[in-house]
Amino acid sequence: MDFAQLPAPPKVSAWLDMDALDHNIKLVNQKTQAVKLRIATKSIRSMDVLRYIQKHTPHFIGLMSYSAAESVYLLQNGFDNILCAYPTVDRASVAEALKYNQQGATMIWMADRIEHLHLLNEIGKQQEQSVEVCLDINMSMPLPKLYFGTKRSALMRKSDVKTIIEQAGSLSHITITAMMGYEAQIAGLAEHLPGKSLITPAIKLLKNSSKRQVSRRRASMVHWINKQGYPLKLVNGGGSGSMDFTSSQPEVTEITVGSAYYKPAYFDYMDSMQQFKPAAGFVLPVTRQPEKRVITCQGGGFIASGAIGTDKVPVVHYPPGLSLLPDEGFGEVQTPFAVDEAVIKQGNMPTIGEAVWCRHAKAGELAEHFNELVCYRGNKPLIVEGAAQVMTTYRGEGLCFH
Numbered sequence: 001m002d003f004a005q006l007p008a009p010p011k012v013s014a015w016l017d018m019d020a021l022d023h024n025i026k027l028v029n030q031k032t033q034a035v036k037l038r039i040a041t042k043s044i045r046s047m048d049v050l051r052y053i054q055k056h057t058p059h060f061i062g063l064m065s066y067s068a069a070e071s072v073y074l075l076q077n078g079f080d081n082i083l084c085a086y087p088t089v090d091r092a093s094v095a096e097a098l099k100y101n102q103q104g105a106t107m108i109w110m111a112d113r114i115e116h117l118h119l120l121n122e123i124g125k126q127q128e129q130s131v132e133v134c135l136d137i138n139m140s141m142p143l144p145k146l147y148f149g150t151k152r153s154a155l156m157r158k159s160d161v162k163t164i165i166e167q168a169g170s171l172s173h174i175t176i177t178a179m180m181g182y183e184a185q186i187a188g189l190a191e192h193l194p195g196k197s198l199i200t201p202a203i204k205l206l207k208n209s210s211k212r213q214v215s216r217r218r219a220s221m222v223h224w225i226n227k228q229g230y231p232l233k234l235v236n237g238g239g240s241g242s243m244d245f246t247s248s249q250p251e252v253t254e255i256t257v258g259s260a261y262y263k264p265a266y267f268d269y270m271d272s273m274q275q276f277k278p279a280a281g282f283v284l285p286v287t288r289q290p291e292k293r294v295i296t297c298q299g300g301g302f303i304a305s306g307a308i309g310t311d312k313v314p315v316v317h318y319p320p321g322l323s324l325l326p327d328e329g330f331g332e333v334q335t336p337f338a339v340d341e342a343v344i345k346q347g348n349m350p351t352i353g354e355a356v357w358c359r360h361a362k363a364g365e366l367a368e369h370f371n372e373l374v375c376y377r378g379n380k381p382l383i384v385e386g387a388a389q390v391m392t393t394y395r396g397e398g399l400c401f402h
Ligand SMILES: Cc1ncc(COP(=O)(O)O)c(C=O)c1O
Pocket: 040, 043, 064, 085, 182, 187, 188, 237, 238, 239, 240, 241, 256, 257, 258, 259, 260, 363
């Protein structure tokens, strides 16, 4: 999208570049065609956008949800084949979701500890039906002085899985049908973090070595679980940053992708994401000019989750030549920017009423700040039947899931 051509919105709003989204959907489809595709809803957080991606994805198989309550909401809205990726203790929502199983929907719950299995079994017993379970296998790479990966699942070795399977032997209302082996350290870690170029070679080395290990460990775990008498109907892996790698792994039946569709700023720093186009962000109107070289916009905040660092701060996408003031950053309701001298000399100083187009560091979190994403196509707002087209977010529907 050529941001120079766009009309400046008078209010802080979120934008969705439909041309870039289409480009990203096509690229995801090309890269992942060897496996089935599951969309990570946490990275989209809009029913409209989920439906749009689904419609344009021939090998779409289902959704990866992030909470039990959200899973119920997705089932209520007609989605099927939902894998809730994170273990839950929200009994009421699990029980609610089970009603949809009775109507033929597929809903699978994540587990990596016996407590998870006990809880799911109890609810299954109450509802007189079996609950489908996916075992989350930890694909991190622990090294003597460095843990390369995420601390989520307690199931790392076959012995861990053997123990949980044995403990679960007496649980009559669960069925282990699936396995997830998410290689977060490959799929979600950028090599080129701002201000940290010295560690880029080390990250690349670790990622390559981890890929070799994941290939071996995940395949052998799948083989072993199947041999124990738990035929796996799905093996889920990957994420946006590992599409080429994960889709080429023979043991994987499906990949999860979310962030690649919006391509938020954090993914600019990742080698594997360079062909993707920024498709979503937010825009701030310039409302003040406190000094000759400083403009101040309405709106701000929008810092991303995760370890605190500059890679979690939004980036200015357009116009060029703006930099954040280190003492203020993206403020609570206002954000000042210093304007480069060269920009001023060229006569391009942004004036009051003009717009600063920005991108969030993460994908779905953008949608938590806005009721809707305003759609643009062909360098202008998309007008359908006389009205600006928007994609309503979860927040816009009055919903907030965690
Ligand atoms: C379990 C799991 N699978 C897949 C993903 C990939 O999501 P994305 O494509 O948005 O990076 C994530 C992201 O954190 C995840 O937690």
